[in-house]
Amino acid sequence: MAEKSTGVSDRIWTLPNILSMLRLLLVPVFLVLVVLGEYVPALVVLIVASFTDLLDGYLARRLGQVTRLGQLLDPAADRLYIFAALIGLAANDLVPWWIVVVIVARDLFLVVLGVVLANHGYGPLPVHQLGKAATFALFTGLPIIMLGLAFPVLQPVSEPFGWAVTIWGAFLYWWAGVIYAIETARVVRETRVSGAPASDTLEPGG
The missing domain is CATH 1.10.287 (Helix Hairpins)
Structure with missing residues (x-):
């Protein structure tokens, strides 16, 4: 660590x-x-x-x-801007609600991991580059979708491109979540073996 x-x-x-x-x-x-x-x-x-x-x-x-x-x-x-874009677009039936559930569920999953780590004396896991890439993809893909809605002339290009980036971002988002889960399991296992809690305070995971 x-x-x-x-x-x-x-x-x-x-x-x-x-x-x-x-x-x-x-x-x-x-x-x-x-x-x-x-x-x-x-x-x-x-x-x-x-x-x-x-x-x-x-x-x-x-x-x-x-x-x-x-x-x-x-x-x-x-995260809040990503959630706001997803909820706003889903409310207007412009994106399916399942993608909102996928993104929100991943962050709830990280909250659970954070509770597990806290119970073993650790702060949140450090930011993983994959998590940063996922957030960047979502923060890029959703505005590109909105760009086509704001300027319909761009929609034939912006919509498929924006969706491709958004779906890829959602996939990376969960991939990073799996990596955090593996790291959490490793930390918990090492703590049980050593019998001593950690004292590190780390940056929030992405």
Whole structure:
């Protein structure tokens, strides 16, 4: 297991964290716009949110303001925007509800793994690159689908491409989940053998 990260503070009111909070506040706005079928302004909100995501990460590193709260807010915001896009599109019968269930079920699965790890004295598993790739694919595929809805002239190209990326992202999402489950089983097994709980606090899994 990795050692505890250094240079991570417990501060709350930093500029990067404020940007992350603002991004979270835009989630319900984004959801309402998608449900109402206002895809152009919804995409504008998403672009603004994506820009603040890049900006707060840059500022956190540049200003030395990497915080534990920020490490939680960033992945939480990404997931909420994915969920909002899925729920909004499904509510308008533009995507099937089964894909909403698939994505949400995977994150509930990670919550269960987190509880298991906590019971054995571990924090969440470190971010896996596959999890990052899955989140990126979903965060790309769904807006591409929305792009075709906002601009119908693009739909013949954007819809199949967006669906391909989204389905691939869902597959990677669960693949990463299986990897986290295997790692969790390994950690629990090693803890039982050693008889000592871990003291590591790790970054949230993606």
